[in-house]
Amino acid sequence: MNVPLYEKIWMWAAGGIIAAFIAIVLVTGVGGALQPPSHVETIDPTQVFKDPRFAHPAVTVDANGATVVAFGMMYGFTPAEIRVPAGKRVTFRMTSTDVTHGFLIVGTNANTMLVPGYVSQFTTVFQRPGEYLIVCNEYCGLGHHLMSAKLIVEEAKP
Numbered sequence: 001m002n003v004p005l006y007e008k009i010w011m012w013a014a015g016g017i018i019a020a021f022i023a024i025v026l027v028t029g030v031g032g033a034l035q036p037p038s039h040v041e042t043i044d045p046t047q048v049f050k051d052p053r054f055a056h057p058a059v060t061v062d063a064n065g066a067t068v069v070a071f072g073m074m075y076g077f078t079p080a081e082i083r084v085p086a087g088k089r090v091t092f093r094m095t096s097t098d099v100t101h102g103f104l105i106v107g108t109n110a111n112t113m114l115v116p117g118y119v120s121q122f123t124t125v126f127q128r129p130g131e132y133l134i135v136c137n138e139y140c141g142l143g144h145h146l147m148s149a150k151l152i153v154e155e156a157k158p
């Protein structure tokens with residue numbers, strides 16, 4: 001069969017693009033699945049109460065913003081009421097003592113999973129003062145629907 005040269009070039013080019021796509025899918029899919037995508041900080045889930053990072057779950061406010069140390073367990077969050085300043089950077093550091101929980105602050109873009117064995121961390125800014133509902137959005141057991149907490153965003157003091 002006599003295939004014209006241009007036809008051959010385009011067949012090889014199309015084949016090469018397909019091979020490149022498959023390679024990209026394999027490299028990112030397999031490589032990315034080997035570890036969590038960000039902030040790999042581990043913790044022994046059975047020792048959360050004794051671990052110095054989580055022994056005193058609380059909100060620490062300083063000039064730059066606030067740091068929230070909290071954990072989720074069946075079926076609640078500790079602390080159950082979190083007070084942070086409006087318009088400042090708030091860093092959440094959280095984990096779970098038992099199973100995987102969710103941490104969603106309704107009406108904001110704050111949403112993470114609390115996976116036992118790992119410390120979840122993210123930073124956000126709450127612009128609007130007010131009261132926000134925090135819910136667990138990963139089914140974690142019979143009391144899942146009872147698992148909630150409160151975020152109070154306070155007007156920043158001048």
Ligand SMILES: [Cu+2]
Pocket residue numbers: 072075100101102136137138139140141144147
């Ligand atoms: Cu839960």
